[in-house]
Amino acid sequence: MSELINNREHRQKILKEVIKELHEGKTVEEVKAKFAEVIKGVSAKEISEMEVQLVKEGLPIEEIQNLCDVHAAVFKGSIEEIHHPEEVPGHPIYTMRQENKAIEEHIENVIKPNLVRFKGNDSKENIFTLIADINLLWDIDKHYSRKENLIFPYLEKYGITAPPKVMWGVDDEIRAKIKDIKLSLTSYKGNKDEVAEKVEEMLIQIKEMIFKEDSILFPMCLDTLTEDEWISIYDESDEIGYALIAPEGKWNRVRVNVEQKAKEEINNTVDNGYIKFETGILTSKEINYILNTIPGDMTFVDKDNIVKYFSQGKERIFARTKAVIGRSVENCHPPASVNVVDKLVDDLRRGKKDSESFWIKMGDKYILISYFAVRDENGEFLGTLEFSQDIAPIQAITGEKRLMSE
Known part of the structure; x- marks a missing residue:
């Protein structure tokens, strides 16, 4: 045997x-x-x-x-102990593990005791306290977003696709449960036992995810990713943010990404030249800042479904990191929405549609998300342009404005 x-x-x-x-x-x-x-x-x-x-x-x-x-x-309990290079403060995995500890402490020391109080007495004070606890727990979205948008793309490069898809699906389930619990508490109808059960189920699922990350995902990543890839993840983490804690100082990186340095030198050379268009000429620097000035998020996916570009405006609506460049668009969306994405892109590619739009509420924002087929002068499909914009300020416009603001 x-x-x-x-x-x-x-x-x-x-x-x-x-x-x-x-x-x-x-x-x-x-x-x-x-x-x-x-x-x-x-x-x-x-x-x-x-x-x-x-x-x-x-x-x-x-x-x-x-x-x-x-x-x-x-x-659980049967996974072998795997020795990895020493983790130091500031390293992306070190920070993610510290976040997991902070999340567990928030669950054990704050949410659970307050949930017990709520189960004993569903007073307005106890309800408001629990709402505040759940609001703080929503910080977990930043932890999951860094994992999905920064770490998963590199795992996919090495052919590791199934675990990220499974994990992303569970992340979305947890996000949905947090939102549902917050709604149940803010519009509380006296269904104390039902709400408490929802909270308990959510907490169990979060703790299971922490176990899966600490015992399966992180060891796998440390075994697979290169130092240069960790540097890229580290450099882009601030853009998404952190859950409950801030990184413990800067990560003293050992190596320099020679390949990236070479790319930077090439880009600096290109910045001094012009790119000719049918209706004028611009430098690459001008193009970059023009696109980033347009009030909205733009992402371009080429005809092979590979993400080629995204804009970086001052007030981004959806998180994007440089790790998404070169990634299949299917792997940039939660598993539950992949079929919709595939159908949409296929309709644009085949000419069944030239555009499609969706609109969703995000707090005070009202987001219009539009997809456009990009075609050349012969009608050949070049790719898909996604443009997202907060249209709430536009909807609020009334009357006329003929004078310049002070």
Whole structure:
């Protein structure tokens, strides 16, 4: 038996059976007992390979996602201890682990005690306290956004696609639950037990995600990403922000990204020249600042569905990081919306549509999101332009304005 357990292919086969048996309805304890010896010492990398293989064999991402928390419970305590290069304050993974600690402390020391008070007495004071706790917990969105927009693109480069898709789907479930709980509390209708149950379920799912990140995702990333890639992640993290804490000082990076330096030198040379258009000439610097001055977010995806460009205005609506450049547009959206994205781009490509628009409320903002097919003079499809704009100020316009403001 030990020879079989040490056989990589055999263990991979057994690990897939674990998930499939859970899918068929067996309990966590039944599966864990049956495969106790096999899963002992299983690595994060093997779990990743298992999920990739399951997707290749046709198991939908949503199925793995639904089993994600159970799957984590099966492997909890059995994942091998993996030694990595020393993590120092400021390193992206160090910061993410510190965020996870802060989130756990907020759950254990603040939300749970206040939830107990709410369950005992659903007074206005206790409701408002819980709302404040949940509002602060929403900071977790920044943690998840950095993970999805900065770390996942690099994992995809190395062919690691299934775990990020599963994890992103669960992140969105947690986001949705936080929003639903906040709505339930702000429009409280006396359904104390129902609200408390929602909060408890959400907290369990968040703690399971913390376990999956600390035990599976982070070790996998440290094994896979290069120093230069971590530098890029570090440099772009501030744009998205952090959850509950700030990084502990600056990360003293060891290496210089020689490739990036070369690109910067080339770009500096280009800045001194002009680019000719049909209706004029501009320098690349002028083009860059013109696009960034337009009041809205622009993203261009080429005909092969690869993200090629995004603008960086002063007041961005949606977070974008440089890691998205060169990434497939399908991997830039949550799994639940991929089908909509695919259908939209296909309609634009085939000429069924030239544009499509959506509009959503985001706090005080009213966001118009428009997609346009970009075609050349012969009608050949070159790609898709996404333009997002806060139209609330435009909708508020009344009457006429003929004089310049002071």
